[in-house]
Amino acid sequence: MESIQAIKQRFEIIGNDVKLNRAIEKAMQVAPTDISVLVTGESGVGKEAIPKIIHALSHRKHAKYIAVNCGAIPEGTIDSELFGHEKGAFTGATQTRSGYFEVADGGTIFLDEVGELPLTTQVRLLRVLENGEFLKVGSSQTQKTNVRIVAATNVNMFEAIKKEKFREDLYYRLSTVEINIPPLRERRDDIHLLFRKFASDFGQKYKMPTLRLDDDAVQILSKYRWPGNIRQLRNIAEQISVLEKGRSISAFTLNSYLPNSQGSNLPAVIGREKKESDFTNEREILYKVLFDMKGDLNDLKKLTLELLKNNDSQKVQEENENLIQKIYGNNGEEIEEEQNSDTTMEVMRLPEHDREKAVPKAPQEDKYHFAEEIQEEETLSLQDKEIELIKKSLERNRGKRKAAAAELGISERTLYRKIKQYDL
Ligand SMILES: Nc1ncnc2c1ncn2[C@@H]1O[C@H](COP(=O)(O)OP(=O)(O)OP(=O)(O)O)[C@@H](O)[C@H]1O
Structure with a gap:
């Protein structure tokens, strides 16, 4: 063994x-x-x-x-x-x-x-x-x-x-x-070990020298609650790796990346206290409105593309139920069923001959590539905003997906999929 x-x-x-x-x-x-x-x-x-x-x-x-x-x-x-x-x-x-x-x-x-x-x-x-x-x-x-x-x-x-x-x-x-x-907070000794591993991975990925934490920062890292566990730790290691110019991270800097910690890396509002539980930050509100509008546009494009690509559209309907309601009212109910959801299944990497037996993915149709390209341009910056909004909403709702989904105006299943997709 x-x-x-x-x-x-x-x-x-x-x-x-x-x-x-x-x-x-x-x-x-x-x-x-x-x-x-x-x-x-x-x-x-x-x-x-x-x-x-x-x-x-x-x-x-x-x-x-x-x-x-x-x-x-x-x-x-x-x-x-x-x-x-x-x-x-x-x-x-x-x-x-x-x-x-x-x-x-x-x-x-x-x-x-x-x-x-x-x-x-x-x-x-x-x-x-x-x-x-x-x-x-x-x-x-x-x-x-x-x-x-x-x-x-x-x-x-x-x-x-x-x-x-x-x-x-x-x-x-x-x-x-x-x-x-066990949750990460019950594995205190593993936290810094994991952070070092992620910092080294992201250093390589983004071709930057590896980060290192000051002693005080290590203390903060180990004492933090890590409600999102290793997924959250990995995200924070990635954010710091990309966003910080210096490679030596102080306790102050680290704090600014930890939600519900003393510091925050969100835009500051002067002369008013920032409440955790609502959108007191005006930039955030504007940001959300803009995001929602761009998001709707992008969702519409995706929806049209999906509908063009296949006839079975139950999944399309379910994933976009809010959007369909908003745009089409009750007429949206006529959109029908979809079957094979490749995003929900993963076939483990197997030796070549075994892989051939894996479930085939639906073939992509070339004629629709133009639409995907347009979508891609939009998604790059939009995706960052989407990730940030989801993260903030989850923080505000203390990790409760139901409440976060309601706040974001998406279904719980869609939120779940996005958490998985962006590894949040
Ligand atoms: N011990 C570990 N060492 C290195 N990376 C880890 C370790 N545990 C988890 N990870 C990484 O943390 C992330 C989250 O792990 P995983 O998806 O397995 O969590 P999960 O418990 O299945 O979460 P969920 O219940 O939300 O599905 C992944 O990117 C995974 O590679």
Whole structure:
């Protein structure tokens, strides 16, 4: 058996914390079995590495590993994504399609954000877990599959069960073994280690000398709460790497990058106190209005492009429900269903011959390239603004996605997708 150290190197996991080591060790122990594993821990702690370790050390390692973001798939299409559908099962189902459970037969499926699964999908999942059987949407013919499931969640599953959002039987079926990844604030000794690693990576990426923190700054770094965990630490290391001219970072400078810390890197308002919870900063308000307008324009372009590209547009509709409402009123409801959401699935890097078996991506059509180019020009600066607004909104709402999504006027699922997309 490989050592924990070797596994950490192979999966680029930084840290020496006892609880982290225990989590990796548990993953190594359960890997050769087919036991279902539930990975728990706050958002951004590094849960995704665990299913990868389990798959790579299992007898399934030559078969497929598919990671599915349950929180990012629209409810209307999730059953079809996971279990496939028959031709004609619903409007827009022009051909029979295999779902991930069919494609990953013999391999592993990682169900990230499993707590987000709709109840109807939970019933189907329970059946697969119990006897390996599933039905394609629109089919009455049972199919068999042999898939190992590793799930992850950052929500309190007992609360979800209490609120009847998650089936208790499924929870127990999924969590035969639970692997918990501790939050960064409970791994104080790893914080500076991780920062140094990220600073070095970003130094290389942006061709700049690596940052180093003054002793006082190291103290601040270690004492901060890190509500966004390693994802937040990585972001801050990147921001400082790019934005600071000097390479020696003082406590004062570091503070200005830490939300809810003494300093702030947001524009200052003179003669008025900046409240955390609302838009007292006028520049911020103007910024938001401008951003919203540009965002709407850009969304419209995207929407038109998507609609031009394919006929099945349920996903387009769901992702843009606010925009469609705003622009078209209730007429927007006529836009129909979309099926294959490539952004929600990731096939792990496998040897060349295995990769050929991976799910194919939808072909791009050349005639629409011009539209994508126009979109790209806009998105570069817009994207920065979008990232900043999302970050600020999450900070203002203390990491609560629901409240942040409401404030930003987007659905929770879209916000979730953007957090993933920008690694926030
Ligand atoms: N120990 C680690 N060493 C180096 N990088 C790490 C480590 N843990 C996490 N990361 C990095 O932090 C980021 C967040 O990790 P990951 O996506 O696995 O978090 P998560 O717990 O799955 O979050 P969520 O619940 O929001 O999906 C990724 O960029 C990942 O590469």
